[in-house]
Amino acid sequence: MKVSFYTLGCKLNFAETSAIGRLFTDKGYTCVEFGEPADVVVINSCTVTAQADKKCRQAIHKAGRISPEALIVVVGCFADLKYGDANGIPGAGLVLGNKDKFAIVEAVQETVFRKQSLCRPRQAAFDPAYSLFDRTRSFLKVQDGCDYHCSYCTIPKVRGHSRNPLISDIVSQANIIASQGIREIVLTGVNVGDFGRSTGESFYRLLCALDSVEGLERIRTGSVEPNLLTDDIIRLIAQSAKLAPHFHLPLQSGCNRILALMARRYRRELFAERVEMIRRHLPLAGIGADVITGFPGETDEDFADSLSFIEHLPLSYLHVFTFSERPGTQAALMSGKVPRRTAEERSKALIALSLRKRHAFYHRHIGQTVSVLFEQKIKSGLMTGFTASYAKVEAPYDASLTGCCTEWRLTGTGASGNLTGEKK
Ligand code: SF4
Structure with a gap:
């Protein structure tokens, strides 16, 4: 079959x-x-x-x-x-x-x-998962579900409560992944930073344990809620040779009034403080932020406030989402719906800002010697890979370089905007 x-x-x-x-x-x-x-x-x-x-x-x-x-x-x-x-x-x-x-x-x-459908009720359990699609990186599931109640989100309804396996189980899976020759793992989950809630362990302890898995060269932390990104975690990543200096932080809005309407668990001051601490310890780190435009009630002034806040933050790039109303959420019942065209215009402004930030981020890499993990894909005779900080590098295809980390001195950017350089 x-x-x-x-x-x-x-x-x-x-x-x-x-x-x-x-x-x-x-x-x-x-x-x-x-x-x-x-x-x-x-x-x-x-x-x-x-x-x-x-x-x-x-x-x-x-x-x-x-x-x-x-x-x-x-x-x-x-x-x-x-x-x-x-x-x-x-x-x-x-x-x-x-x-x-x-x-x-x-x-x-x-x-x-x-010949019949079936949907049996079953207690929410943790079902382990990791990907082995390509030989470069594996997505390792470390957490599922979410106990937060962001007003726009349906995920807790469909994935249930926050839960995770024991650190020892994850380390076993990481060992299997490493034994397949895969050099990088990306920790995935719904609310990854909430790891440990169901087992009395912590995300920090998980990172410490994974840091010592033989054979792995890079561990990316995935998306972590800003209120769960502790000082200890930032310091640990700064000191580790394996934990990648790459942070994906869901900001969602740079306006406190909108963050409150979204029922997010932080205000922008905390977000700015987290980003500044990362920059102090890791000047070249990649810091990406998710932002939603057109949330109900977001006025032109709120968006301008958010845009200006984001502009001044030392972020590397943005993931921009135009608000999409999900039936059954609190946000769907809120007044002040933003016209689609307005929301899309706001997204465009943020995407333009993201391009400028990414450009500046890449330029800070020029002149540096960094490790690059090239992938197997080829396009127009070129292969691409990523630095630990998640800057994209391109080079003429060389099969012997795929799937392993090699040192490159970065010298400029190509026509596509990706970094270029020479192998050390
Ligand atoms: S947006 Fe993220 S943190 Fe908020 S409820 Fe949804 S899954 Fe949880």
């Missing part, structure tokens, strides 16, 4: 698709590329925006066109939040929410034989 996979959404979903793929191959299935005929097509869905819902529907239709006889299985967040909708899409043969997705092989076999 052939099975193919299509993944939408976050790194956590990618890690989980990889783990689900191994469940199928363990039972004798052959994995094929999405788009090739298959007997089972698994769509690991996302519901973070209305666009993600739409893409899920499109993927179901595409899978049905390519493999009309296939059992199409929709798993993940869209399947969980909109079980009825997903089940009603023509072609979706089996819908499994987050609690059931790791019982997928049994559910598929049951459905194939009984």
